Amino acid sequence: SPRAVNVDLQTDATLQVDISDALSERDKVKFTVHTKSTLPNFKQNEFSVVRQHEEFIWLHDSFVENEDYAGYIIPPAPPRPDFDASREKLQKLGEGEGSMTKEEFTKMKQELEAEYLAIFKKTVAMHEVFLCRVAAHPVLRKDLNFHVFLEYNQDLSVRGKNKKEKLEDFFKNVVKSADGVLVAGVKDVDDFFEHEKTFLLEYHNRVKDASAKSDRMIRSHKNAADDINRIASSLYTLGTQDSTDLCKFFLKVSELFEKTRKIEARVAADEDLKLADLLKYYLRESQAAKDLLYRRSRSLVDYENANKALDKARAKNRDVLQAETSQQLCCHKFEKISESAKQELIDFKTRRVAAFRKNLVELAELELKHAKGNLQLLQSCLGVLKGNT
Amino acid sequence: VFDVDVAVTNPEKVVQFKDTSLPMFRSKAFTVRRRYSDFLGLYEKLSVKQSLLGCIIPPPPEKSVVGMTKVKVGMDDPSSVEFVERRRAALERYLQRVVSHPSLLQDPDVREFLEREELPRAVSTQALSGAGFLKMINKASDAVNKMTIKMNESDTWFEDKFQEVENEEQQLRKLHALVDSLVNHRKELCGNTAVFAKSMAMLGNSEDNTALSRALSQLAEVEDKMEQLHQEQAASDFFIFEELLADYIRLLGAMRGCFDQRMRAWQRWQEAQSTLQKKREAEAKLLWANKPDKLQQAKDEITEWEARVTQYERDFDRVGMTVRKEVLRFEKEKAKDFKSQIIKYLEAMLQSQQRLIKFWEAFLPEAKAIA
DSSP states (O other): OOOOOOOSTTOOTTEEEEEEEEEEOSSOEEEEEEEEEOOTTSSSSEEEEEEOHHHHHHHHHHHHHOGGGTTSOOOOOOOOOOOHHHHHHHHHHHHTGGGSOHHHHHHHHHHHHHHHHHHHHHHHHHHHHHHHHHHHSTTGGGOHHHHHHHHOOSOOOOOOOOHHHHHHHHHHHHHHHHHHHHHHTSOOSSHHHHHHHHHHHHHHHHHHHHHHHHHHHHHHHHHHHHHHHHHHHHHHHHHTSOOSHHHHHHHHHHHHHHHHHHHHHHHHHHHIIIIIHHHHHHHHHHHHHHHHHHHHHHHHHHHHHHHHHHHHHHHHTSSHHHHHHHHHHHHHHHHHHHHHHHHHHHHHHHHHHHHHHHHHHHHHHHHHHHHHHHHHHHHHHHHHHHHHO | OOOOEEEEEOOSSEEEEEEEOOTTSSSSEEEEEEEHHHHHHHHHHHHHHHTTTTOOOOOOOOOOHHHHHHHHHTOOSHHHHHHHHHHHHHHHHHHHHHHTSHHHHHOHHHHHHHHOSSOOOOOGGGTOOHHHHHHHHHHHHHHHHHOSOOOOOSOTHHHHHHHHHHHHHHHHHHHHHHHHHHHHHHHHHHHHHHHHHHHHHHHHHHOOSHHHHHHHHHHHHHHHHHHHHHHHHHHHIIIIIIHHHHHHHHHHHHHHHHHHHHHHHHHHHHHHHHHHHHHHHHHHHHHHHTOHHHHHHHHHHHHHHHHHHHHHHHHHHHHHHHHHHHHHHHHHHHHHHHHHHHHHHHHHHHHHHHHHHHHHHHHHHHHHTOO
16 A cells, blocks of 8 residues: 655654755855654754765765665755855956946845855755655665764764775766666566656656756846846946936936846746756656666566576576575565565655646746736836836 | 938838928828938938038948848848848938938938939949948048147037047947847847757656646747747847947947037138238238239238138038037937837837736646646
8 A cells, every 4th residue: 555655845743854054164065954853763852963065975875875775766965065156256256346346346246146145045955855855755764874964963074985986986877877778678577667667768868958958048047137237237327427317217227127137037046946956856866766777677687697597506406595595585675676666656756746836836926926026117117217208 | 390201111132111201392102212322322422511511410320241141142041031120220210310300301312312213323332331431430530639739619518528429439339238248148048948948848748747747838838938028029129229229329420520520620710720821921021022923912812811711710610500509409319219219128028028927827727737
């Protein structure tokens, strides 16, 4: 019987995790992970620790490497906080301070700081989502490493992977994808998994494409908003040259553009949050689902190999018991993975549909809110401008 | 105050226009066909005639070898279409400015341009485009700047105005560059939105939840409509806003030319005065040397140059008055133009937002229907 699925990741009172605070330092971000739990495993009911990005990765990798979790979709790791581009822009601005007016400088500085803040909020959200997914998972939430991560108030001393380890990971992934191609060719006897395999391969590619294209579209949108900002400044300069009617007109229009471009920037930011981030997240989740299918296929191959080995052993009448034990283990592993994988994939679909619904509704509502705001600004400004002409 | 309406329509290799007009013309409304070189020819004729008087002659759009070649080859791509429309609109504005100028409207060359069935082909413009002519004016004004004779202005109006004009031209150039950047980014946004819409349609296709699949397809359609909106907005940015700025940058250049004409008139007057002085000195020398036969000639030359000095002084004053009048008229026109065009631009933006709202309002129930 299908167990109750927690689509809303925050309603379970037995374990609630969130990131209550975050601090951005020179080259790292410190997240304050806050836990509320009625579980007996923890010493207190409410506590906080400070964690950095590498510790999240450590936790994620420990799940991936754990054989017992082979049958689950491992919640995808949050991406590394990347402030490089933003920092570079702020630095360039500082260098170019002499070449622009005080107003221009202040304006650009505010813009870049807002951008920095937006990136910061995003990285906090992505790290939080990872923890919430783990906390919502009936098995993963009980993981010991997870509890250590939440509770141990010292540094976990997990250094980032060194070059050799990163290279090993790279080859592991190459082998995995090569295997994936090989295994994908084998038709599954189980219709459910056959369908899921076909579906996920195509879906993952299309989400990847959509994600990249949404990023490009939103970047153009931001660029246009930036242009309008500069145009507003330029009109302001023109408007302050004199006190003629035309100059007053320019000042009014400049004011309008200032306001509309703030709205346009918000539109781009909201599209980023509700659409681009959604697609990015499901790109990672669909990859995690594919990884699960791969692990199942691998265990099927192992099972089939164990069967062949058993037949051989029986034919030669040598090491039969050993072969039988091995075959039983493989069979058990395969069946266990298949059972949990089926549920995981069903849950994945439910989560995906709910997440898309929530985000698309919010996207539409925000687009409408901003468009109506813009419309009102334009109407009132035109009213004034036409009245005075 | 007369009202002449000109429109330039059906632009291909040949431009055709019609105008409804006043009693001085043959009939109320008529159409003539003109080539682009005819417009340039008109500008050249006016510049030569009016240049001594201090009028601001609106410059026509520049020749563009690339643009016209594409059109001649018959390429149907959007940039050719845009170029043709751009030129048509620019020629129309040029003519409207010419006919709204009270003195230019009276000019026989203008009347001939508007009325005559067939104009003799303007040959000299093959070498001189509008830009070439402007370049000539600019070179002349550079030469004027280098002149060592400095005007001693008791009235600082001209100096102040000239400075204002230079500043404004600089500001408008800056603004023009910014609007151009906006146009390009909007076009980029347009392209990227179209591509994104397609990728969403593909994603919707592979989504196996029926309601979500349909919603994603609807989203793809909304984004397609957004692309259309962005395209129209980019056209509005360009044709209404950017071209307005381009026109006025050129007009301010023409205005600087007027100030230079006044400067030249002053120099002509000064040079005549100095020539007169030399003639008087020569007369004095002849008196002293007692050469009565040459003396009469010297007296005649003095009379001639006295007349010239008077004439040139009158010319200078007249040019000064014309320039003043022109500047005031120009400023009024400019204010009217900017206001009406920017209001038009904002109205286009408003309509765009209204349509945007309709698109998303239609989509929202589709998103809510996902289950």
